[in-house]
Amino acid sequence: MFGVLTALFTVLVLAVTSLQHKYTDVYHAPEFDGAPTHEFIIGKGIPSAIASISFMYAGSVAFPHIEGNMRKPQQFGWMLFVANTLVCGAYLLSSVTGYVAFGDQTVSPILNNLPNLAIVNAATIVIIVHCVFALPVMLVSASLELELALGVMPGILGKKKELAWRVFMRTVTMGVLLGISIAIPYFGQVIDLVSAISTTVVFFMVPVFCYVKLLGWNRIPKYELLLCGVLAAIGGVACVWGLIDAIKSLQTAVQLGHG
Known part of the structure; x- marks a missing residue:
């Protein structure tokens, strides 16, 4: 419950403060020459986005242990649906409001885009504590x-x-x-690199291959095989393309001397 409340607090602070301070040059926000620009879809960023998003759901490694310790394991499916819905909603709220406010000037972590307010500093401290307490679960x-x-x-x-x-x-x-x-310097870029290599394969490709291997081609309906193929293809493209993009981003960060 503590982890949920801290994450919710940070997301709400981010959303509200982003919309209140869309563009500011006060301390604790990066300095840019002009107003931010927006694009509806950035094609080259899709693979790295898939890699990063899959990394966000890496907590699924603990799901078997959670199910095994539930008082009512038969409710695991419902719990999983609710948990993923809440997580998806939190990420959408953060990403949409953040990009609307800061566009191409959005930095990682996005809290660095916000002005130096007490509530923002509190959210930063809270999310750090949240990550420390969530780490053992991972x-x-x-x-x-x-x-x-x-x-x-x-x-x-x-x-x-x-x-x-x-x-x-x-x-x-x-x-x-x-x-x-x-x-590690350039930690954000390193995480993107690790995500592209590992999580895209683990979450998009390995489950598909294991599912087909366990059941056999002949026992799986054609529409499921098609869906499995689509998921594996998405994972493969995201892995290769995301890896290339992550390497380029890391190289650029090293050349510019900042992460």
């Missing part, structure tokens, strides 16, 4: 595999030692990842 699968490989289990260590080791290992893991994210 690491559930990897952490469990690592702990299993190292024998961090109640049957081996006992409940108290197992808990202590889990807390220690996951805290260290979070610290290392936070340190890397702070140390």
Whole structure:
């Protein structure tokens, strides 16, 4: 609930403040020579957008663990629909109001476009806290595999030692990842690069291939095969095109000396 409330607070602050301060040159906003411009569709940005959007839904790696710990697992499908609808709505509200306000002058993170107001600073702090608390959820699968490989289990260590080791290992893991994210320059461009390589394949292609492999070509209706082909094609195009675009963006950022 804390994560939902913090994300909702930040989205509302972003939406309202963006519309109130569409173009400003006060401190905490980037300086530009003129007013922003807008395009309805930017074709070259579609693949990298797909890669970034798929990265936003990377929390799905924890879905099996969530379903396994639900009091009523039969409601997992409904929960998944509601969760994805809320996430999609939050992203749409942020992206639409942000682009309407700042157009081609939108920067990453978009909070840097907003003026230096107390409410904006509060939203920045809140979303940082939100990310820190959400990080362990993203690491559930990897952490469990690592702990299993190292024998961090109640049957081996006992409940108290197992808990202590889990807390220690996951805290260290979070610290290392936070340190890397702070140390890496041009972090936004690096994330786009990683997204293009990994998440487009993981979310658009691997599920399709596994689905077809498990059921077999002959047991899948033709319309489903067509849909699977479309999804795999979207993932392939987004992966290749997004990778090229991410490399170009990273190269440009390095040459200009800013992320």
